[in-house]
Amino acid sequence: MRSGAARAPARLSLQEREEISRGVQAGESMRAIARRLGRSASTVSRDVAATGAGGSTGRGVPKKALSAGRVAPSTASLRAPPLPWTPSM
Template identity: 95%
Template sequence: MGAHHGTLLDGRHWVRGRGKAARLTGEDRLEIRRRVIAGETFEQAALAIGCSKKSIQRLLAKTGGVAPRARPRSPLRLSLQEREEVSRGVQAGESMRAIARRLGRSASTVSRDVAATGGRRKYRAWRAECWRSSGSAEIWSSGAVR
């Protein structure tokens, strides 16, 4: 068998081994995962490790990939504490405007959160928090599900 070779996006070439392709060591696999989790592209990680981008793709496909990075909560979203206040207000029969005014939030933000998680009768802060943090809200609002 010949050498394994390829071209990187920046035009540089790489060559790996002669004959049978070298296998990634356990240390290589850990380093690849660390680099990808840190935000490096597959190409950057491959160059640093000395393997092909395809090797990284195969490794991550076999091991289930890398969990997405946790995104910080948008300041436009209600916090758990705010949701608890909304829940108390809803239970007390307050209007959405009154609840929003007390929180210093837009009435539409409060109303949207209540409507999206079951309406006045079913709204609970913990349920809204779980639903919003699970990604269901993003899937629904993207139009992917209707």
């Protein structure tokens, strides 16, 4: 870290996520949005990747977290378990 440089908070606030969302929807570059927020372009880019278009999934919750538990089970898990094999078969 550079000496004397102030560090941004570790997590994006809800207001920052909303600002990122508005910037993405307006067609702004990640760098322009980051500059306006005083954040790194990689921080903005990671948020867009995690939330899908900058928080448009609602309240800054990552899409991955929203879809957790909503995935359809594989067909293999729907099949009945095999019956035990016996020599009399």
